[in-house]
Amino acid sequence: MNKVILVLSDALRYDVAKNNMGFLGHLVETKQASLHKIVGELPSMSRPMYETIHTGMPSSEHGIVANSIVRLSAKPNVFQALKNAGKTTAAAAYYWYSELYNRAPYHPVDDKETDDERLNIQHGRFYTEDEYPDVELFASAAHLIRKFSPDYLLLHPMGMDYHGETFGADSKEYRNHAIYQDSKLAPLIMEWKERGYIVFVTGDHGINADGGHGGTMPEQRTVPFFVIQPSGRGRGETGEVISHLQIAPTILKLLNVPIPESMKYPPLSLD
Ligand SMILES: [Zn+2]
Numbered sequence: 001m002n003k004v005i006l007v008l009s010d011a012l013r014y015d016v017a018k019n020n021m022g023f024l025g026h027l028v029e030t031k032q033a034s035l036h037k038i039v040g041e042l043p044s045m046s047r048p049m050y051e052t053i054h055t056g057m058p059s060s061e062h063g064i065v066a067n068s069i070v071r072l073s074a075k076p077n078v079f080q081a082l083k084n085a086g087k088t089t090a091a092a093a094y095y096w097y098s099e100l101y102n103r104a105p106y107h108p109v110d111d112k113e114t115d116d117e118r119l120n121i122q123h124g125r126f127y128t129e130d131e132y133p134d135v136e137l138f139a140s141a142a143h144l145i146r147k148f149s150p151d152y153l154l155l156h157p158m159g160m161d162y163h164g165e166t167f168g169a170d171s172k173e174y175r176n177h178a179i180y181q182d183s184k185l186a187p188l189i190m191e192w193k194e195r196g197y198i199v200f201v202t203g204d205h206g207i208n209a210d211g212g213h214g215g216t217m218p219e220q221r222t223v224p225f226f227v228i229q230p231s232g233r234g235r236g237e238t239g240e241v242i243s244h245l246q247i248a249p250t251i252l253k254l255l256n257v258p259i260p261e262s263m264k265y266p267p268l269s270l271d
Contacts, residue, residue, distance in 0.1 A: 002254040005145070005153045005192055005199045006247070008053065009181060010046065010094070011161035011213060012203030013169060014038075014222040020175050021182035023189070024201060024226050033226055033234040034270075040221035041244045044205035044213045046161070047096050049244065053204065054078045054100070056248035056263030064100070073100045076260035078248050079120035082152050085257040090123035090148060092141035093156035098126045123148050127158075134159040135184055142188050145195065151255055157181065164207035169219065174207070193230050198254060198270070201226040202247070227270055242268060 009017075014037055018025070027033035041052045043059065043066075051057075051064040055075045059065045062075045073080075079089050079101045091097055095106040101120040103111060106128070114124035125140040134157040141155040159177050167173040185201070192199055203223030207213045213220045225242060227234065245265035252259050253267040 001151075001256065003149070003151050003195075003197045004251050004254055005141075005155060005197045006053075006251065007185065007199065007201040008050075008093075008154060008156045009160050009201065009203050010156065010158045011164050011205060011207045012178070012181075012201075012223055013160075013164075013206040013219060014203075014224045015219075016160075016169070016175055016178050017201075017203070017224040017226075020178035022179070023182050023186035027228060027234065028226070028236050031234050031236045032232050033228045033236075035237045036225040036227070036240045036242045036268075038202060038223045038225050038242055038244055039218075040203075040205050040223055042216060042221065044215060044220040046094075046204055047100070049204035050096060051075075051077075051100055052244055053247050056245050056265060058245065061262075067096075070099055071104050072102075076262050077101065077120070078152065078251050081252055081257050081260065082255060083117075083120050083122065085255075087151040087255060087257065088123070088148060089121055089152050090141075090144045090150035091121045091154040091156065092125045092137050092144060093121075093127075093154050094158055095126045095128045097121065097154065097156065098124055121154075123150060130158050130162045130165075132158060134181060138184055138188060142191070145192060145197070149195070152251060160203070161207065164213075165211040168209050168211045169207045170209040189228060193228060193232070196230045198230065199226075199228040200247070201228075227268075229270060
């Protein structure tokens with residue numbers, strides 16, 4: 001049975017990922033991975049895209065149209081569908097994920113570390129500070145994988161967004177952070193492949209030279225979608241443009257869980 005890890009690197013731009021993430025580039029170059037391009041859904045803001053990626057619905061349909069909307073998801077979503085199917089779910093993610101799928105508003109003490117099979121995100125490790133070090137979050141995710149072998153894990157670091165908003169996307173800090181994330185993910189991806197996980201690496205939105213996102217320009221909405229499979233087989237750089245709306249049905253299909261009618265886009269074929 002398949003298992004899936006989604007690395008959702010906040011504000012990871014397509015061009016910066018392609019040019020600076022050399023381990024992922026190696027897997028693509030040697031056809032051990034596939035790289036697609038996503039022209040992201042709108043608005044290119046975080047909370048709307050977190051919900052879009054996990055419901056497979058555009059923002060005007062799921063209703064989380066702004067970062068300021070603090071409530072549980074009201075639509076069928078990946079975490080809920082998997083939990084209801086008896087699968088094990090986990091996330092190492094920004095606290096807005098806890099608010100969308102576990103409990104809103106977030107309680108920084110009670111909700112920070114969650115191990116509760118009744119919740120949609122059964123094993124959660126959440127953070128509230130944008131500058132929370134990615135490497136600490138990566139360790140939390142890697143620990144959850146070793147301890148619980150979840151069927152689905154979301155790893156959601158904020159480092160690209162933090163450096164992009166602080167220094168602008170046309171900065172050594174933003175670009176160098178892509179190199180940093182790639183180098184820290186490399187050994188983990190090797191381990192997760194060994195453990196039989198399909199790993200996706202993508203972004204919720206891009207970011208522009210002003211450190212802004214939310215708009216419609218390519219630098220604000222174009223993100224990568226890397227596919228790494230335990231078989232080691234990939235298609236290299238495909239040149240294909242796919243949709244954020246395909247991620248949720250793809251995860252459910254891989255885990256053999258029925259796709260809700262609300263997820264209208266077709267799942268990706270990984271072959
Ligand atoms: Zn974001």
